Amino acid sequence: MRPTEFDYFAPGTLEEAIGLLKKYDDEAKVLAGGQSLLPLLKSRVTSIPYLVDIGNIDSLTYITKNDRALLVGSTTKVSALENYRNFGKNLAILKEATASIADPLIRNMGTVGGNIAHGDPGNDLPAVLMALDGSVTVTGPEGQRHVRARDLYLDSYTTVVKSNEIITEVQFPDWGTRSSGTYIKFKKPAGDFSIAAIAIQLKVNKDGLCEKFGSAVASVGPTPIYLKRSSEAMVGSKITPMAMEKAAEEAAGEISPTADRDGTVDQKRDLVRKLFIEGTRKSLRKL
Amino acid sequence: MKSEEKFVRGLGQFIDDIKFPNMLYMSVVRSDYARARLLKVKGGINAKVFNHPLAAVGEGAMSGFERAQHMVFASEFVNYLGEPIAAVYADDPYKSEDLISSVEVDYDPLKPVIDPEKALDAEPIHSGFKSNIISEKWLGKDFKNDSPIVLEDSFRNNRIVTNPIEPRGVIANYDGKRLTLWIGTQSVFSIREGICAAMDLPPENVHIIQADTGGAFGSKGGLYPEYVMASYIAMKEKRPVKWIETRREHLMASHPGRGAMAKMKLYADRTGKVTGLRGEILVDSGAYAGGTGEFSSRFIAHQLTGQYHIEQAYIRALSVFTNKVPQGPYRGAGRPEAAFFTERMMDMLADELKMDPFELRLLNATEQPFVSPTGLKIGASKPFMIKARKELGYVPYEATKDTGVAMFVLVPAAQPGESARVRSEDGRIKVWLGGNVHGQGHEDFVKKIINEELGVKEELVELELGDTDAMEAGIGSWGSRSAMMGGSAVTVAARKVRDQVSKKFGSYSVSKLLSGSFDVYEFFSYKDSYNSFGSNLAKVSVDSYGRIKVLEDRSYYDLGRILNRQMVRGQIVGGNLQGIGQTLSENIEFDDEGQLLTSSISEAGLLTSEITTKYTVKFDETPSDLPSGAKGLGEAPTIGTPSAIARAVEVYTGKRIRDTPIKLS
Numbered sequence: 001m002r003p004t005e006f007d008y009f010a011p012g013t014l015e016e017a018i019g020l021l022k023k024y025d026d027e028a029k030v031l032a033g034g035q036s037l038l039p040l041l042k043s044r045v046t047s048i049p050y051l052v053d054i055g056n057i058d059s060l061t062y063i064t065k066n067d068r069a070l071l072v073g074s075t076t077k078v079s080a081l082e083n084y085r086n087f088g089k090n091l092a093i094l095k096e097a098t099a100s101i102a103d104p105l106i107r108n109m110g111t112v113g114g115n116i117a118h119g120d121p122g123n124d125l126p127a128v129l130m131a132l133d134g135s136v137t138v139t140g141p142e143g144q145r146h147v148r149a150r151d152l153y154l155d156s157y158t159t160v161v162k163s164n165e166i167i168t169e170v171q172f173p174d175w176g177t178r179s180s181g182t183y184i185k186f187k188k189p190a191g192d193f194s195i196a197a198i199a200i201q202l203k204v205n206k207d208g209l210c211e212k213f214g215s216a217v218a219s220v221g222p223t224p225i226y227l228k229r230s231s232e233a234m235v236g237s238k239i240t241p242m243a244m245e246k247a248a249e250e251a252a253g254e255i256s257p258t259a260d261r262d263g264t265v266d267q268k269r270d271l272v273r274k275l276f277i278e279g280t281r282k283s284l285r286k287l
Numbered sequence: 288m289k290s291e292e293k294f295v296r297g298l299g300q301f302i303d304d305i306k307f308p309n310m311l312y313m314s315v316v317r318s319d320y321a322r323a324r325l326l327k328v329k330g331g332i333n334a335k336v337f338n339h340p341l342a343a344v345g346e347g348a349m350s351g352f353e354r355a356q357h358m359v360f361a362s363e364f365v366n367y368l369g370e371p372i373a374a375v376y377a378d379d380p381y382k383s384e385d386l387i388s389s390v391e392v393d394y395d396p397l398k399p400v401i402d403p404e405k406a407l408d409a410e411p412i413h414s415g416f417k418s419n420i421i422s423e424k425w426l427g428k429d430f431k432n433d434s435p436i437v438l439e440d441s442f443r444n445n446r447i448v449t450n451p452i453e454p455r456g457v458i459a460n461y462d463g464k465r466l467t468l469w470i471g472t473q474s475v476f477s478i479r480e481g482i483c484a485a486m487d488l489p490p491e492n493v494h495i496i497q498a499d500t501g502g503a504f505g506s507k508g509g510l511y512p513e514y515v516m517a518s519y520i521a522m523k524e525k526r527p528v529k530w531i532e533t534r535r536e537h538l539m540a541s542h543p544g545r546g547a548m549a550k551m552k553l554y555a556d557r558t559g560k561v562t563g564l565r566g567e568i569l570v571d572s573g574a575y576a577g578g579t580g581e582f583s584s585r586f587i588a589h590q591l592t593g594q595y596h597i598e599q600a601y602i603r604a605l606s607v608f609t610n611k612v613p614q615g616p617y618r619g620a621g622r623p624e625a626a627f628f629t630e631r632m633m634d635m636l637a638d639e640l641k642m643d644p645f646e647l648r649l650l651n652a653t654e655q656p657f658v659s660p661t662g663l664k665i666g667a668s669k670p671f672m673i674k675a676r677k678e679l680g681y682v683p684y685e686a687t688k689d690t691g692v693a694m695f696v697l698v699p700a701a702q703p704g705e706s707a708r709v710r711s712e713d714g715r716i717k718v719w720l721g722g723n724v725h726g727q728g729h730e731d732f733v734k735k736i737i738n739e740e741l742g743v744k745e746e747l748v749e750l751e752l753g754d755t756d757a758m759e760a761g762i763g764s765w766g767s768r769s770a771m772m773g774g775s776a777v778t779v780a781a782r783k784v785r786d787q788v789s790k791k792f793g794s795y796s797v798s799k800l801l802s803g804s805f806d807v808y809e810f811f812s813y814k815d816s817y818n819s820f821g822s823n824l825a826k827v828s829v830d831s832y833g834r835i836k837v838l839e840d841r842s843y844y845d846l847g848r849i850l851n852r853q854m855v856r857g858q859i860v861g862g863n864l865q866g867i868g869q870t871l872s873e874n875i876e877f878d879d880e881g882q883l884l885t886s887s888i889s890e891a892g893l894l895t896s897e898i899t900t901k902y903t904v905k906f907d908e909t910p911s912d913l914p915s916g917a918k919g920l921g922e923a924p925t926i927g928t929p930s931a932i933a934r935a936v937e938v939y940t941g942k943r944i945r946d947t948p949i950k951l952s
Contacts, residue, residue, distance in 0.1 A: 001533045001534070001535070002380055002381045002384045003381075004385065005381070005385075043535070044384075186832065188889060188890075189871060189872035189892050189894075189948075190872050190873075190888070190889050190891070190892045190893050190894050190895070191887070191888065191889025191890075191893075192889075193889060261876065261884055261890070263952065267952055271832070274831070274832065
């Protein structure tokens with residue numbers, strides 16, 4: 001359980017970090033909190049010749065708000081987001097999702113940006129960001145660009161972020177009044193990985209009609225999956241048990257699980273169906 | 288400082304905390320296949336330079352099997368995933384791990400035998416054998432029985448691995464004359480015996496020193512190939528050699544326990560009286576002889592009559608080779624399996640007759656001591672059960688909703704007794720035990736016994752770690768035996784010290800003892816078995832997703848004299864939790880090719896404090912007639928808990944439970 005040899009860089013500025021990534025290109029990888037990368041290196045599942053640790057770039061650690069979203073610097077520790085006091089009811093989902101990641105010790109090391117950038121389909125924050133229709137700022141040699149979370153993931157451990165780019169900020173949109181959401185992580189019997197997890201965010205108007213609805217799942221496909229059809233099906237009418245059932249059926253069809261020790265494909269579809277209903281009910285109760 | 292305080296403060300000196308200058312670090316090249324012909328092995332220390340079998344030593348190990356022995360390094364064939372092929376070493380652990388890939392190994396993969404049931408008919412995995420059956424024995428006597436009720440069912444306890452917080456590890460050093468091993472172990476004497484046999488060394492040239500040992504649960508009692516490899520390299524290089532097991536190696540190549548199946552057939556009359564029992568026990572021994580596999584099927588069979596007066600029993604005990612890591616002891620080692628198979632049948636009979644499960648058990652209890660047809664010796668179980676019903680707070684109404692109970696017999700590994708040494712020197716008392724403490728806190732009972740027998744204040748008494756130079760002989764700490772046998776040895780040794788003091792000074796006093804030097808080594812010999820009773824009650828709930836939550840685990844055990852209440856309670860609650868783990872999620876699983884599906888502790892279902900539950904611990908404290916007054920303890924909670932939970936889940940869900948871990952979907 002010891003990694004192969006690598007060169008380690010700890011740049012103090014974003015420019016230096018991007019310079020190093022540009023120089024070593026495919027042979028380099030960004031190291032943030034190390035929650036996922038260090039175990040992969042130690043178990044020698046992967047070996048990386050050049051590690052660029054962005055943990056010393058102070059300008060990437062912050063939590064602020066504007067009128068539309070909560071803005072989180074990418075090296076902000078998961079525990080800092082978990083303990084942030086000003087979410088309000090609208091972003092209660094973030095508290096639930098961060099608290100469900102691993103254990104407190106790991107959350108003190110793992111970063112918000114790392115959780116999103118790593119591309120592990122079992123990670124928790126990507127589904128939340130997708131449900132909220134959030135985005136990330138990506139910085140590279142050519143400058144900054146914004147990527148919508150729903151467009152970020154290409155395959156397992158593969159995102160649209162290039163090898164010389166760094167996710168520098170994560171934007172969690174605030175859906176305003178009469179909105180709330182929930183994150184339910186259905187864990188494996190042991191450990192903190194999920195068999196399936198669901199993020200649901202919804203907003204109703206004064207008449208109780210669903211104005212906005214976002215849902216996404218983790219661990220049931222090669223990437224986190226935005227449940228487009230089921231989310232859209234919820235919008236525009238009252239959130240009745242029948243509407244939930246119908247959208248949940250849709251959700252079960254939108255995922256692409258694989259059969260493994262944790263269940264068959266059908267069992268996992270059924271699980272997501274149940275989680276969709278439970279998550280929607282729970283979100284409604286929080287309004 | 289109390290022992291637990293030392294560890295909580297991080298002051299323990301475990302094997303990986305010990306460092307020597309000039310130390311080498313060893314890594315092991317292991318088989319990628321469950322079964323293959325080895326075409327080529329090039330590099331490292333391998334079977335070409337050291338080709339010697341492992342000796343069978345330690346708890347439940349069966350020697351005398353000349354074929355199918357586990358070699359330190361595989362040569363012509365590999366027979367399980369993770370089987371050692373070569374060892375490499377370097378000045379630092381990183382380089383050592385890098386060297387693993389420098390060893391060239393060519394395989395010709397063969398179809399492995401993974402499922403123990405299929406092993407019965409499959410081609411033998413070892414040439415020269417007629418079948419994969421490694422041992423077969425019939426217990427009891429064949430019988431005719433025309434009882435109106437005949438129930439049949441089959442069960443399985445899957446393999447689980449011990450997973451102590453501290454994995455295995457060793458440091459070997461050679462000074463040109465003597466080989467010294469520092470090791471985390473349950474028995475320095477078993478390790479010495481094994482090293483001497485594997486290395487062809489006389490005992491006086493081998494010195495085994497125990498390091499603080501961070502849990503074992505059976506996995507640190509016997510010899511493993513890595514200990515021999517490190518010894519060989521230390522002698523070759525004349526430098527200290529350290530090897531520390533990784534968690535992945537532990538899950539892959541440390542000896543797992545359980546891995547037992549049963550086909551059971553129970554005969555009863557309409558009142559619920561059991562009239563006969565037939566059964567077949569099948570144990571997955573893994574790839575080689577010399578582990579616990581050969582013996583454990585017959586040990587399970589021996590216990591199948593449980594606390595009940597069953598006059599007819601005929602059990603076939605079978606152990607088979609498979610292309611998996613050899614079986615070893617895991618806390619309980621055959622006892623939880625036996626209880627599970629028997630108690631599942633008793634519950635089935637209760638359901639068949641629509642009887643209260645406790646009433647059914649009482650009806651089949653014995654009012655007199657009883658020796659069953661399988662040879663199990665028990666005392667009167669009926670009085671115990673009557674007490675257990677009260678102490679467990681058994682309510683018949685709840686037993687139809689969410690509650691399960693289990694009765695069991697604890698057969699401790701009492702024979703052949705144990706050794707102890709008590710020495711008074713420089714105003715303090717030092718004690719050594721032949722069985723070595725590995726997290727149970729034996730210090731506490733040793734201090735209490737010395738205080739009682741000799742009047743010495745507990746803070747002046749120390750329990751030393753195991754050291755083969757400190758005593759002539761010793762057995763080991765396993766099989767629920769330490770307080771019974773080790774405690775008795777300390778008691779007898781202390782009494783002899785007292786006699787020595789009296790003889791020298793004409794009378795005894797603590798100050799006379801502490802002012803002089805006295806030293807007594809005692810082997811307390813014991814040739815009988817000393818079985819006792821235990822019972823558990825579990826309550827569960829199951830949510831709409833099929834997730835089981837254990838709401839309560841109550842224990843009532845006949846423990847004899849309690850030497851330290853807090854430690855006894857700790858042992859029981861910890862064991863309850865292990866029993867919950869086995870029942871809910873723990874598992875070592877392979878695919879059809881013998882590749883490990885459970886290569887992380889998460890996949891292996893190792894639970895954490897998150898799932899801990901409410902415990903009620905009660906005990907009968909009637910002393911045994913042993914010098915320490917104790918009865919067996921350590922394995923009791925892992926024996927009773929799985930059976931009680933299985934029943935609770937069964938009544939909660941209405942689904943018959945046959946296996947551990949329980950899978951509801």
